Structure formats: structure tokens, C-alpha cells
Amino acid sequence: MDPAFILVPFLGGLAAMSIRLPPLVGFLAAGFVLNAMGYELTSELDTIAGLGVTLLLFTIGLKLNVRTLLRREVWGSATVHMAVSTGLFVAMLAGLKLVGLSMLNSADWSTFVLLAFALSFSSTVFAVKILEDRSESRSLYGRLAIGVLIMQDIFAVVFLTASTGELPSPWAIGLVLLIPAAPLLRRLLARIGHGEMQILFGVVLALVLGYALFEQVGIKGDLGALIIGMLLAPHPAANRLSKSLFTMKELFLVGFFVSIGLTALPTLETVGMALLLVVILPVKSVLFMAIFNGFRLRHRTSFLAALSLSNFSEFGLIVAALAAGLGWLDDDWLVVLSLAVALSFVAAALLNARSSRLLGRAEARLPHQDPSRLHPQDRPIDVGDAQAIVLGMGRVGRGAYDQLAAGHGLRVLGVETDEAKVEQLRADGYHVVEGDATDADFWDRIVIADHVRHVLLAMPYHAGNLFALDQLHGRSFSGRVAAVVTHLEEVEPLRQLGAHAVFHLYDEAGTALADSAVAIDRPPER
DSSP: OOTHHHHHHHHHHHHHHHTTOOHHHHHHHHHHHHHHTTOOOOHHHHHHHHHHHHHHHHHHHHTOOGGGGGSIIIIIHHHHHHHHHHHHHHHHHHHHHHTTOGGGTTOOHHHHHHHHHHHTOOOHHHHHHHHHHTTOTTSHHHHHHHHHHHHHHHHHHHHHHHHHTOOOOGGGGGGGGHHHHHHHHHHHHHHHOSSHHHHHHHHIIIIIIIIIHHHHTTSOHHHHHHHHHHHHTTSTHHHHHHHHTHHHHHHHHHHHHHHHHHSOOOOHHHHHHHHHHHHTHHHHHHHHHHHHHHTTOOHHHHHHHHHHTOSOOHHHHHHHHHHHHTTSSOTHHHHHHHHHHHHHHHHHHHHHHTHHHHHHHHHHHSOOOOGGGSOGGGSOEEOTTOSEEEEOOSHHHHHHHHIIIIITOOOEEEEESOHHHHHHHHHTTOOEEEOOTTSHHHHHHEEOOTTOOEEEEOOSOHHHHHHHHHHHHHTTOOSEEEEEESSGGGHHHHHHTTOSEEEEHHHHHHHHHHHHHHHHHSOOOO
16 A cells, blocks of 8 residues: 555644644545545555444444334434435425526436435444544434434435345345344353454454355345444443454544545536535534424434534445446536535534534523423433432442442432443332433433432443543532542542542452451451
């Protein structure tokens, strides 16, 4: 591979960071610069880009609860938006033809429908990248956006299959055997542990059992990688696997963003048409927000989810490429859509980088919402009469909950992110609510009353505990805060931020073990 394919994206990312823009804006710009320098999309770069997208969808699956897709606000929003936005875009394109736009002179209604359908998609790669950069992929609005994106991907796969007239192989029915095989894969994931074998196992699952197997039976391989990830998602080790693959996925995705800029050499006419499409992009965003509000979601949730979906999609390019290959679209529209996708990424990156400021301005103009009428998952979190709150109900959190309740007689509330775990804990008699304390949205919803005197930070990740402690101080919490850490270097930052007690998990376990050993040898008192 030519060194320019490595150097120019690096310089582009560096330039973007220097002016406080996401690096992906620089990667997109690097693609256009390379294109202007005479470089073309190579098979090596195309392979790297494809690997990035496949690994991204696999890691999305690792974090996705399949029940998310079955919620009305997810499948309903995706379906209504695709139908309505396609209709609106058809009307707008027809209007542009009436005013004499040259590129649309020969276009008919079938062309309008194909273009509008391609423009109705939002980019899975871009949106998930934005959510992960903000560590908000598990927030309510993040899960909503990802769920809508996956529904759109399913719509695209149905269209691709129907338009080519090529049905999946009869062997595709055998893929249902992956469901009973999932527990075996989860046990194997747990036994492999950490390190290079864990990473290699993830690559095998994504690229072989996911992509290659599904392609062999006539189903899009990227969808296969997503499904394999979803089958593994219930296992606790799935999150660790996702983190292990993070760096590899991020590196390969650079190739994807560069490849967008290399797809076509623009002309003045195609640039003008692409800019017009980007100008009408806000229609898509407003429609998303209106639909989300229709499902009784808070303005904040609707606004941030809509903002993350305010772009055009690489899937739209795939749809357009297939239509062009079948003679349904002129090739010039591939250039237009490629430019529109790239420019929408730049515009969306700029807007999402300023999401908090834009949200503040929008909320001041939006009507008041009655909390009692909001979606159950988006209502304010009532802590009830709890005297202590445990953030993170893993093994450490449950142990702390039991000791506070049984040992000290306190009324305790547990907070856990995993919906399935919340249901199990409630069945076991724990007072638990679903929430992610590493998400600013959680702290906007929870009301910590004066009778709460203790908060225990028992989440597995140090950054999450630091964030929660910072949020507590920002809300002038006057009670006592205790935290648990797994590394000694994590103790001091929590103490400096104001934690009253910080416990090193392995030190405490070692101390208890030594005390127990000495107690065994000690003669009984008389």
C-alpha cells in the first residue's frame, strides 16, 4: 500500500483535532485530498474498510439486547420514518425538477423513489462512532438510535434481496442452529479469558462464523456479524471482548472514512446537487424528533437520538450502486450520493460536537412535558425512601447491598444497567432500578432526596465511578460516598475528587484472607 494512504489520513486527523473537530472529519477530508492527488480506491483499502464495518457491527451486536428491537419506539420509529421521509424526499426532488434543476430533467417517479429511499437511511458507522466517542452507546437515546439503525439495515437487506431477485440459499434455514449453539459459544468465550486468544476468537466469530458463513448462504455478511454478536451479548464477557476489539476496529474504520472520499471525483454540477441534498437534511432530523416525541420520549432523548441520526448512509450508496447496476439510476447519481454522504458526515460531526449547546437552545423553545405521561424508561427516577444507593449491582454491589440492608438495617436502592439482570434481581427480592450512572442522561432523571445518606460506587470501570462522583458533587450531595477500585493507582483520583472511603478490592480481600487464616490458628477463648 502506498505510504500516502497512511500519512494523509494521519495528517487530516491531526488537523481536525487541532481545531477541535472529531478526527473522522479529517479522515473524510483526507479521502478527498487523495482523490484530488490522483489516487484511487484500492482493493487493499476497500478490504480494510470492509473489515472495519464488519467488526463495528459485530461489536454493536455484543452490546445489544434483542428485546430493544421489539420495542414500539424502535421498530415503530424506524418504519414510520422510512415511509414518511421517503415520501417527503420524493416531493422535494419533484419540486427541484419543476424549478428546472438540470440533473433532474430526465428523472421520472421511479428515480425519485429510489433516490428518496437511499436518502432515508442513516449511517450506522457514523452514529455508533459518535456515540462511542461520547461513551453514550448504552444511554436510552443511544440504544434507541442503534435500534433504529439496525431496523434500517434490515430494511436494506430486504430491498437488496428483493431487487436482485436472488433468494438466499436453501441452506440458510440451517442458520437457526446458531441459536442452540449460542450457549456453547458463550462458555467458550468465558474459558478463553483475556489476551491475544480473546481477540482472535472475536475475529473468528465476526469474520468466519458471522460474515463468511452468512455470505455462503446468500445473506449479507455484515448482518451475520451483527447477529453473532447479539447471540453472545447476554454473557458478561461480551463487554470485555468488545473492549478488546476496540483499537483494531477503530484503525480499520479509518479506511472506511477515507474510502468515502475516494469513491468519486466531483464536478461543479454534482457538488451543487450534493449540497442541495445536505441542505434538506434537517427535514430528516425534525421528522425523527417528531416521531420520537410521539412515543412520549423526553425532548432531550428525542433531540440527541435525532441528532445522531442526522446524516446520510453508506447503505444508501449500496442501494444506489445496485440500482445503477440494474439500469434504474444514472451513474452520475452515485457521485452525487457519495458526496452527499461525505458532506453529511462533516455537517453531522460539527453538530454533534456541539450537541449540549444545541440541546440547551432547543429545550428553551420546546413545550413542557408532563413527567407522568412520559415513556416509562424516560420518566424521572424516584429513589423512594432509600437511605443508601448502590451504583452497580455486580457481585461487589450485591454484597454491599446485602450488608447495608441486613447488617445495618438501611433501606437500599440498587442501580444496574443490564435490563435482564434488573429483572432477575427484582425476582430475588432486591429493590433495583434500571439506569446507567456513567451516562449524563441518568443524572438528569434521578432526584436524590435529603434522606439518602450513602452512595456506593461499585461499577466495574474506574472512569464510570469518577464520572458518577463528579455528578454527585455537581448536585451538592451532602452524604457519604464510598467506592471500590481494582488498581492501586485508581485510589488517589477518587479521594482527590472527594470520596470519603475508597477500597482496593484485592487489598481488602488479601487482608480478610490473612485475618481468616490467623483466626483458624488462634485457640478458642475460654
